Amino acid sequence: MEATIALAGNPNSGKTTLFNALTGARQHVGNYPGVTVEKKQGTYSENRLKFTIVDLPGTxxxxxYSLEEVVARDFLLNEKPGVVVNIVDAANLERNLYLTLQFMEMGIPVCIALNMMDVAKTRGIEIDIKKLSTLLGIPVVPTVARSGKGKKALMETVSEHIRDIKFTPLLISYGEDIDGALNRIEEKIIAANFLTDKYPSRWTALKYLEKDEQVLKAGNEANPVLSKEIKHDVLNVSDHLKKTLDTYPEAIIADQRYGYINSILKQGVVRHQKDQSRLHLSDKIDKVVTNRFLGPIIMLAVLMGLYKFTFTYSELPVGWVESCLGWISGIAEAHMPEGLLKSLIISGIIDGVGGVLGFAPLIMFMFFGISILEDSGYLARVAFMLDRVFSFFGLHGSSVMAFIVSGGIAGGCAVPGVMATRTLKSRRERLATLLTVPFMNCGAKLPVFALLTAAFFAENEAKVMFIITLIAWLGALLVAKLLRVTIIKGESTPFVMELPPYRLPTFRGLLIHTWERTWQYIKKAGTIIVGISIILWALMVFPGLPETETISYEQKRQAVIASIPAKIISELEAVEEDTELSEAANIFKDRLFEVDAQEAEAALRNSVAGRLGTALESITRLAGFDWRTNIALVGGFAAKEVVVSTLGTAYSLGEVDPEEIGSLSEALPKAPGWRPLTALSLIIFTIFYAPCFVAVVCIAREAGSWKWGAFSMVFNTALAFGLSVIVFQIGSLLGY
Amino acid sequence: MPKIKMRQMESNQSGTISAVKAGGELGRRLRDMGLLPGSDITIQGRAPLKDPVALRIKGFTLTLRNNEAEFIEVEVN
Structure with missing residues (x-):
């Protein structure tokens, strides 16, 4: 038997765990069309059964109101799965059945997986499964998703259910007023065939009474006249209820749903063996973990731990990726003829692939760490403790994760940081977080800061780094506030959040989760990133030097070679790498290097990026930047540490390794136009300007639109430039 | 029994919800989570910065911002 079944249930009911238990590794993740909500799909096969299982978002x-709810609903109404398997937390029956009832009102065949039977038992909750099933009129199968217990029985029941039962919507009495209105509206709906191709008629009527925006909109489009008439009917009931009972139809409907659930539970379905006011283990942990004094300290330690975990342990695999790619480019270096193709392969493609894969271990470790915090329930506590601070800036308590990972503790990375915003469920808060996390000081900005502080503020290095971190935080939070009162304005999404009981995450769940996210990044973001990397390479290389100049540099080189005594030439040719050269040989080697470096500088200046940098010089002078800095900043769009190496090329020092900045930090203070104020202005600019394009690609993907990727480039650069100009101009006026 | 706003309740104080005066999205979210007139609640505590508030309802723990708790009227025991 083949069929599609949907898994649905409350968040924290063990839905994803059950999905993993049923499908194992036979699953893949995509997105629902047009939105950023994840769509997980997998297959279950056992003997004659073959089910496609769709894991709906937890609601x-x-x-x-929420995107997750709309997505879940649309799937059920449009795709019409054979059965909805509704995972219900046995330890939390009343609230979980509220969702079950709504499935039944829609007229969808439901089968309950009564999960966490073990937890319920330890809490002294006894459930009469047979009675629950009879009273609700739907099958109920006990499960323990963590151990996979009950999954076979569940699937057997589902297969019978698909065959046997013809389903009709559940009719609940919502009281005289509502019922009367429902009946009248439903009659009109049936008579006019109003939306009946999309929704069950009584459900449409119910949604009109609940003033459901999506259904109202569909109704207005399908039949504006009738829609208006029904809205008028609803208004009448509303007015009447307001006058007689001081309440709204939505409130009565919710009230009656809970009333219906209670009437069932009270018929001996649930029996409590133990005193319910007793503190559970979870509550005891919370007494410590969210304590006024201990709570923040523990949280700080956990966040530091997450950070260390992500960035320390990923060093090793990042190193592997780097040395592997280094090995490949070494082969290309040795075996390919000099020229554009070689440069394209090494600097464009291999570096681009390195850019993609180099981030992969970071993303993997970050998601592993965050999954532990999320699945254990601690993440909700972090949101709880920090919400006061972040909500002030129009963000959400959960935003802190993304900020920390992005470099809230200097040295993170905005790419996993942007992806960490997935833990945020409220749309506006998430977008504001997405757009401001790139201001944090990621690991790639650090070499730039290190260079500038070493060159200009050598005595106060630690202090300057601390101030840079503060500026980044302050800037990010203020910009978030600014965005939330301008382009992303709107009331804050209600916080109303469950603190789920603490649970030990399953290792399998963690691995599946981590792998999916990482693979998605490599697959989706990867191709775009390699493409942009090639474009950036071309900007820095083309059109190259005119032939006359190339020849003149070649002549200079030949002149140097001609001046080398024969003895030293043979020494230079004979030596292997790493062996110490004689002093005389070094002098000549340096001279050759100097010519190369001058040629590289000239070529860079002549490139598209160079011309752009030169053209912009008249404007960027306001912030104290000359064409060399401009090119370096264009290069920094590829990755922020490229600012350092490009500055090296621009100052004829050859390519400077971002980790060895000695020569450049000595050269900069002597270079014309540079003074501490210039360095400060450049530091400010580096903190705030456009995120590297890998981050931009991720922002666009996570926000669901390239509009936001483009926005983050343009807005951040404009903001950075404005701030730098202010700093530089005021500083200049004050005589610095 | 006196009626006060949930915002003013202290830790470990219990009561029965008498009215939820929020409309729109907040109202619906509150109702979906079972915050309805007649439900029993106990305040579990507050975040270190005194906001949000954590409460026990129908056997689970829910957190609300103070300005959301403002809309809920409770008859305290």
Whole structure:
């Protein structure tokens, strides 16, 4: 038997664990069309059964308010799965059944997987499964998703259910007023065939009474006249209820749903063996973990731990990736003839692939760490403790993760940081977080800061780094506030969040989760990133030097070679790498290097990026930047540490390794136009300007639109430039 | 029994919700989570910065911002 079944249930009910238990590794993740909500799909096969299982987003209800709810609802209404397997937390029956009831009102065949039977038992909750099933009129199968217990029985029941039962919507009495209105509206709906191709008629009527935006909109489009008439009917009931009972139809409907659930539970379905006011283990942990004094300290330690975990342990695999790619480019270096193709392969393609894969271990470790915090329930506590601070800036308590990972503790990375915003469920807060995390000081900005502080503020290095971190945080939070009162304005999404009981995450769940996210990044973001890397390479290389100049540099080189005594030439040719050269030989080698470096500088200046940098010089002078700095900043769009190496090329020092900045930090203070104020202005600019393009690609993907990727480039650069100009101009006026 | 706003309740104080005066999205979210007139609640505590508030309802723990708790009227025991 083949069929599609949907898994649905409250967040924290063990839905994803059950999905993993049923499908194992036979699953893949995509997105629902047009939105950034994840769509997980997998297959279950056992003997004659072959089910496609879709894991719907976890929701508490089926209103049209949150994206998750809309997605879940649309899937059920449009795709019409054979059965909805509704995972219900046995230890939390009442609230979980609220969602179950809404499925039944829609007229969808439901089968309950009564999960966490073990937890319920330890809490002294006894459930009469047979009675629950009879009273609800739907099958109920006990499961323990963590151990996979009950999954076979569940699938057997599902297969019978698909065959046997013809389903009709559940009719609940919502009281005289509502019922009367429902009946009248439903009659009109049936008579006019209003939306009946999309929704069950009584459900449409119910949604009109609940003032469901999505259904109202569909109704207005399908039949504006009738829609208006029904809205008028609803208004009448609303007015009447307001006058007589001081309440709204939505409130009565919710009330009656809970009333219906209670009437079932009270018929001996649930029996409590132990005193319910007793503190559970989870509550005891919370007494310590969210304590006024201990809570923040523990949180700081956990966040530091997550950070260390992500960036320390990923060093090793990042190193492997780097040395592997280094090995490949070494082969290309040795075996390919000099020229554009070689440069394209090494600097464009291999570096681009390195850019993609180099981030992969970071993303992997970050998601592993965050999954532990999320699955264990601690993440909700972090949001709880920090919400006061972040909500002030129009963000959400959960935003802190993304900020920390991005470099809130200097040295993170905005790419995993941007992806970490997935833990945020409220749309506006998430977008504001997405757009401001790149201001944090990621690991790639650090070499730039290190260079500038070493060159200009050598005595106060630690202090300057600390101030840079503060500026980044302050800037990010203020910009978030600014965005939330301008382009992403709107009331803050209600916080109303469950603190789930602490649970030990399953290792399998962690691995599956981590792998999916990482693979998605490599697959989706990867191709775009390699493409942009090639474009950036071309900007820095083309059109190259005119032939006359290339010849003149070649002549200079020949002149140097001609002046080398024969003895030294043979020494230079004979030596292997790493062996110490004689002093005389070094002098000549340096002279040759100097010619190369001058040629590289000239070529860079003549490139598209160079011309752009030169053309912009008249404007960027306001912030104290000359064409060399401009090119370096264009290069920094590829990755921020490229600012250092490009500055090296621009100052004829050859390519400077971002980790060895000695020569450049000595050269900069002597170079014309540079003074401490210039360095400060450049530091400010580096903190705030456009994120590297890998981050931009991720922002666009996570925000669901390239519009936001483009916005982050343009807005951040404009902001950075404005701040730098202010700093530089005021500083200049004050005589610095 | 006196009626006060949930915002003013202290840790470990219990009561029964008498009215939820929020409309729109907040109202619906509150109702979906079972915050309805007649439900029993106990305040579990507050975050270190005194906001949000954590409460026990129907056997689970829910957190609300103070300005959201403002809309809920409770008859305290």
């Amino acid at each position: 508490y209800s089926l209103t049209a």
